[in-house]
Amino acid sequence: MGEARHRTGTSSWRIRPRALVALGAASAGLAAAVIFTGGGGVAVASEHRPIFADDFGGRRGAAVDLDKWRLDGDNRNGRLDGDGRLAVDRLIITKQAFAEPYGRAEARIKVRRAAGPWRAFGVVDKYGRVLRGNVETLNRRADPTSGRSFHTYVIDWSPESVIWSVDGRPSLKLTPDEPGLPIALVLNLATDGRRPASMLVDFVRVTAGSKPMPVPTDPSVEPTETASAPPPTTAPTSEPPATTAPPATTAPPATTTPPKPPTKAPTSAPPKPKPAAKPWKAFTAYKAGDLVTYGGATYRVKEAHTALPGWEPSALPNLFEKL
Structure with missing residues (x-):
């Protein structure tokens, strides 16, 4: 199994040329079919509403729902297995590009692949291009690649970041060069030049709105302790320092005439001009x-x-x- 070609820690996104060409060329051919959601539908800021769902129900051998998906190549490359799952043989992308500022996409997938959860469940911009930016590996252990069983992939996006989680564990974080771009979802078989026989997908669901959604926390990370205040650097003295009594005050001499009021009122700084709307x-x-x-x-x-x-x-x- 090949090694993922992104650097550890915080780095620029790197994909092997073969995988990038495969994903870029395929998604470019699908870009014309990508449409927007979230235009005038963001009416209530507190809503987190479902905006896309496919549970792949249907008879065995039926084609994928072409109102929701576009395939790279022949439509036979995405077929239902009759048990509520989709068998994907090529790259497949949502016809919608989701423009809501905050959202969560979830998919249950079984696939053997190279490391990197984006290789199974990825995102592209509205033109079908791979998002550019800095990527940070959050947890290497949260990225199973054997393909022996199904795993639940979650993509949480905001105007500032895209975070992948697998089975509830955050795994990868992308900080895009162009924040806030609408995104489309990709079920991806462009696996670093090594394509598995097929991918099985149980469901894909998207919930979005205009408020942040809670990002799953990694249960394998122990909570950090709260730092206590450092000890004093010098020992306190046993006796407080002596203080002197304040000097006695004397009454001011009586005056026969009151002080004159100022002739001019004090001037204040002029108010700052407000920025023009x-x-x-x-x-x-x-x-x-x-x-x-x-x-x-x-x-x-x-x-x-x-x-x-x-x-x-x-x-x-x-x-x-x-x-």
Whole structure:
């Protein structure tokens, strides 16, 4: 089994040229079929609603649902096994690109592959391109590759990161060069030049919204202890230092005339000019404190983010404060 070609620790994403070409070429051919979700549907900021699901029910030998998926090559390369699973022989990608700022994709998969959970369940941008950025290995032991049994893969995304977990253990974190891009999901057989015979997929489900979702914690990591205050560097003295009594005060001499009031009121610094509000636009980077206008109202940006279609200020009170 080949070794995954990304560096350990925090590094730039690296994929062997053969695997990158295979994934890039295949996904490029599918990019024209990718559509957006989350445009005007982000109505309630606290919602985490299901937006995609496929449990692969159907008769044995039936084709994959072409309203939800596109295959690289012949449609015969993705068939139902009659037991509620999909047998994948080539790369397969969702026809939707999910534009919600926060979401979770979950899939139960059985496949023999090289290391790297993205090789089984990956993400691409709306054009079918592999996401670029820095990748950090969170836990090597959380990435089984033997293909002997099913494992549950989870992808949690936010505008700042994409985190893979396997069986509840965080395994990999990607910090994209372009944060906040809409993503499509890939069931991936471009396995570093070594393609297994097939991949079995039990289900794929996506839940998304406009608030962060809790990321699973690694049960193998022991909690860290709270640091205590360091001991004093010098021993305290046995007796407190002597103090002197304050000097006695004398009454001021009586005056016959009151002091004159100041002739001019003290001047204060002029107020800082407020930043001008600009019309809200998608694909614009905003920082906290920026003012935007939308729908005849003015909003203040609460958190730095890159706006996407569907992230209008009126729909995202967690990112915008109406003034």
